[in-house]
Amino acid sequence: MVKNNNKIDFKHWIFDLDNTIYSANSGIFDQIHKKMGEFISSNLNVNLKEAKRLQKKYFIENGTTLHGLMINHKIDPKEFLNYVHNIDFSIVKPDEELNDLIKKIPGKKIIFTNADISYVKKILTNLNLNNIFYDIYDIEKMNFLPKPNMETYRKLIAKYNVDVKKAIFFDDIPQNLLPAAKLGLKTVHVYNSKLDEELNGRSKKIDYMTNNLKDWLKEWTLNN
Ligand SMILES: [Mg+2]
Structure with missing residues (x-):
């Protein structure tokens, strides 16, 4: 299910990490x-x-x-x-088609994750996505106040000088998207079938839904 808005020239692209830019469910x-x-x-x-x-x-x-x-x-x-996080990261493999789509997006790309920086770097290295992102907003930068805490979103917006009308945020957990939607960012729910039911409710406040990021970006790229 993909429904893209092709009218907005996004300046900030904000991505969750696990189960958004790769499948953490696969091991x-x-x-x-x-x-x-x-x-x-x-x-x-x-x-x-x-x-x-x-x-x-x-x-x-x-x-x-x-x-x-x-x-x-x-x-x-x-x-x-x-x-x-003392685990085997070698099972995480790159998806070069997705990587090309991410690299071609114009604007600043930021990882916004409840994980810590050393974990994020290991994952990005295995995905072959190092040095693609402008910055990584990790749990330490958030002072350990994780998504979906509203204060954390406000701090991110201030830190990167985000124009919320020209920003889009992708996450597999709907409740993590809601504060962003409330603040005026466009939001994309990357559907995760393995998520606990309590957390996987749909919301009309979320702008787009997709079964995977690659499909969504392909369509956006075609329309832009
Ligand atoms: Mg996630």
Whole structure:
């Protein structure tokens, strides 16, 4: 399902990372989720079943599992991130057709992710997308206040001097798109069939929906 607006000359293209510019569902998230379960179990002294329940609860309630752990258990974010991102990145492979489409987009391209910079760099290296993005707005730049916190979007807009009328944001989690839509950016829901149902509701406030970023960019490129 693609419906593009070909009238806007976007100056800022803002992309989520996981499950937006590549499929984290094809192996990366399985590894991270397993590590998160282990980390929570050993740090909170609970069994793996309870750890999994907390992991999901905090993700849904706080935007990220990490944020819930920081608020409720004073977990050190760096310790958590180092542990859960110590995984095999080699399974992430480039899609050169998508890369060409991204490279051809005019304007500033920014990654806006709840992950941390060292993880993002590893993913982008494996995707062969290093040095394509103007900047990476990661969880440390957000002072660990993740999407969908409105304050984080306002800070991003101020930092990059974003004209919201000429900006577009892509994410696979609808609730992460809503603050951007509220602030006036165009929004694209990159549909993720594996997302928890609680998080995958549709909203009329989101401008476009697509099953993958490549299709959407192809159509936009054809119309521009
Ligand atoms: Mg995502």
